[in-house]
Amino acid sequence: MESRRPLGSISFLLVALLLIPPSLGAGGSGPTAHAPQASSATGNSAGAHAWSPDSGLSSPGAPRDHLVTTQLSPLPGANAGFGTPAWLAFDAADSAFWVAVPPSSLDEIPANDTTRVAASVTVGGDPFGVAVDSATGNVFVTNAGSNTVSEVSPVSATVIGSLWTGDEPKGIAYDSQDSELYVANFYADFVSVYSAGGTSVDLVATIPVGHNPLGVAYDPASGKVFVANSGSMSVSVISPTRNVVVATLPAGAGPYGVAIDNATDNVYVTNEGSYNISVFSASSYATVASIPVVTGNIDLQGLAYDSRTGQMWVGAGGEYLVLVNTSTESVATYLTVDPSGVAYDPSTGLMCVTNTYNTTFECATVLPYGSNSANVTFTETGLPPGTTWEVAVENSAVQTSNTSQLEIAPCPQGPCVSDYYFLIQPAGGLVPTPATVWVNFTYPFKPPPISIGIAAGARLFNVTLQERGLVPGTGWMVDLDGVLLASTGGTLTVERTNGSYPVDFTCPNYIVLSHSSGVYVHGADANGSVNFSLAKWGASFSETGLPSGYAWYVNFTTGPVGFALPSSGPVTYAYANMVAPNGTYNLTVQDAGNLYQTTENRTVEIDSGRVLPVAATQVVFTTVSFSVEFQARGLPANAVWSVALDGTKISSTSPNITFTEPVGNYSYVVTTVAGLAAAPASGWVNFTIGPPPAVPILFSSTERFAVVFHETGLPSGTGWAIAIGSSFESSATSNVSFEELNGSYSYLVFDVPGYTTTYSGQFQVSGSAVRVVVPFLPQTYPVIVVEFGLPNGTQWSITVTNASSGYNRTYSTNGSAILFYLPNGTFDLSVGLPNGYTAVVSPSTFTVAGRVTTVPTVHASRTFAPTGPTPGTRPAGAWPLWLELVVFGGIALLVVAAAFAGRKRRPPTGTTTPPRTEGSARLG
DSSP, X not given: OOOSOOBTTBSSOOOOOBXXXXXXXXXXXXXXXXXXXXXXXXXXXXXXXXXXXXXSSOOOXXXXXXXXXXXXXXXXXXOTTSOOOOOEEEETTTTEEEEEETTTEEEEEETTOTTSOOEEEEOSSSEEEEEEOTTTOOEEEEETTTTEEEEEETTTTEEEEEEEOSSSEEEEEEETTTTEEEEEETTTTEEEEXXXXXXXXXXXXXXXXXXXXXXXXXXXXXXXXXXXXTTTTEEEEEETTTTEEEEEEEOOSSEEEEEEXXXXXXXXXXXXXXXXXXXEETTTOOEEEEEEOOOSSOOOOOEEEETTTTEEEEEOSTTOEEXXXXXXXXXXXXEOOOEEEEEEETTTTEEEXXXXXXXXXXXXXXXXXXXOTTOEEEEEESSOTTOOEEEEETTSOOEEESSSEEEEOSOTTSOOOSEEEEEXXXXXTEEEESSEEEEEOOTTXXXXXXXXXXXXXXXXXXXXXEEESSOTTOOEEEEEXXXXXXXXXXXXEEEEOSEEEEEEEEOTTEEEEEEOSEEEESSSXXXXXEEEEEOEEEEEEEEESXXXXXXXXXXXXXXXXXXXXXXXXXXXXXXXXXXXESEEEEEEEEETTSOEEOOOEEEEEEETTEEESGGGGEEEOEEOEEEEEEEEESOOTTOOEEEEETTEEEEESSXXXXXXXXXXXXXXXXXXXXXXXXXXXEEEEEOBTBSOOOEEEEEEEOOOEEEEXXXXXXXXXXXXXXXXXTEXXXXXXXXXXXXXXXXXXEEEEOOOTTEEOOOEEEEEESSSOEEEEEEOEEOEEEEXXXXXXXXXXXXXXXXXXXXXXXXXXXXEESSSEEEEEEESEEEXXXXXXXXXXXXXXXXXXXXXXXXXXXXXXXXXXXXXXXXXXXXXXXXXXXXXXXXXXXXXXXXXHHHHHHHHHHTOOOOTTSOOOOOOOOEEEOOO
């Protein structure tokens, strides 16, 4: 069964009970001074046999004198399971309890008749905290679901006013000295202060406190207001005169309820997340004690001070009402009711609670301190006179007598608040009957005298008790009918006569999950058993220094044998709750990303809910810092330069500037130095993956210098162009000009039809102008001249001229053809032949325009009468002239085509193909 009270849309609420101290109510009686001595004791004052939720004994049940359980009244037609009753307050002037009942009711229950609901007033959504204005008698209730506070008249039982508050108001307290109301706004993280003493209720101030404030209590002695901040593991102390927080006190995990001990002026705070109660001095703020509460199905919530007995009652939700002995600052006992809210009626001594899951209300009274009505008298019969006999009391030492009577006071320091059992020990070989006696001591019952008959012993039988759940070798104990026995093995065997024997098992640091209720010996051996489980206590660790929502964790690395070491796993809030048995542990604390540092290795001791040393539970994370160096290159000596990193600027005349920064990603800017440019001038430095590498900064001059490209070889007026990177310039003169910074550059020369050059190159600017010569050469094309008629091996030549350009060149060969290269233009061709031969050139003038349009041919013939054929006639067997022309013309075209293929012009981005060597081609 869940123990936390469901609160509608709230996923995790830690509310505090509004304690209305008796001195605040009109006509209310003041506290009875009992002057308890505060201490840091954390043990259970009820002793080893006191009942607790995990003791294994039968629960003593609710107080025997508890009044009839009263069903509370949700709105007509509302689902009774919609919500559970929240807090309540006692109205001394009207002698009534006022109870907040979701979904939207405020119930009035008369103190003189707690069996009925006298009135049910409709208020806002999800009512929670209740306070009574002792000056006007009006009742105020916070409506968490409506963000309002309803003001209710107890006379008419109607709502007479409504106040707007912050987001989800929870706790509320009334300051009787200043007639002011203090309202904790759970999701707004502030407390609203309202004046309530006049004819209207007005907002006075809003006071920022910790995260998720819940419980609020006013201390009439110190005049301060205490607020439990459930999300911050702290308690804020407010000065009503200044309306500011004057102190912040450390609490456990999930501080919930707040109450004041009017006798000692100590402040008690329930910590729902760490299963303990923090105690502070209201005047000095010193920590008085931390009271552990047995873990189980509990949620420590509301609490109230009982001025009659000087004790504190704590609603643990789910199952238990916890009684705290304020003299020893320890748990006195547990009662089996189901409380969330607790309030006290000083006039009747009633301690009343709201029961969490059945929407009910009930009250109980307890015996005041100093009463002698709890004594019980034992009378024995059957022992020889003068024989010593013993009675063991569960919460005190064994008491003896050598007479027939023995009077025992089981609660010498205060009231008995439960049933107790007594064990009568065998004496003189005789067995007592009964051997175990249960007595009810709850007020106002007075125990009757008890008679004990003691008779001779009988035959003995073996009683074997077996344990389960302990680590082998662990010592455990059993109280068998008042006799304390111990073992480190799995079983324990003793002898007993016929009879019924109660058993009680204990083991340090273990709780009893289940056990035999007793052992019954009836003419045969008997057995009993017990199942142990490690007693686990809450251990809470809090952190500071991490960004909100940043993950961190706690890992236990060593601890007691037989226990699985816990890990918090990544948590993203300010505290990590662990559960572990008593013992010494080594642990590590780290952030999830290893970007922050703390004392990682710690040793702590868990002692029944206390974690020692306390400092080990408070984790302070600090950011890891790294250094980065900016390195300047190219600066003149003693030049001042600067770098600004994340808003911090450092200047220097040295070439290095160093920054040390915590984890993060930071931008930087390099400031301008006169006449120089920085590269890069800005950027980012990443510190999230460790120390970053050095950042080189290159400075270069901002002065630009002339870069002139000068061409040669082009006709005047010819256009040409140069590109440097994305810059482009052209000219129809012999120069193309740029202006560039110091540095290395590449350039491209654009193609000029009919000319070739080196189309790309590089140059360096180093503080002065640069001149780059670009030579253009005419583009040439292959030309072949073929001769016919000369004997093989005969030397012959041609001369090619162009009058306009002055071109004049002679080529010779002893082959059948001459191959050479010419630029575009029109040329004249003449032939030189050996003596005795004449030539016919066809044609003698030809034009080159990217190709040869007409290929000249040379036909040679002899000029004297040969001994052979008649001059002017073809030799016998010679080809016809037209066939020679066709064959040699085709060969010439093939040669020219092959030459063209070898001299194809390069694109502008390439380099010029070097000219081919001119020469002859032998045909045939």
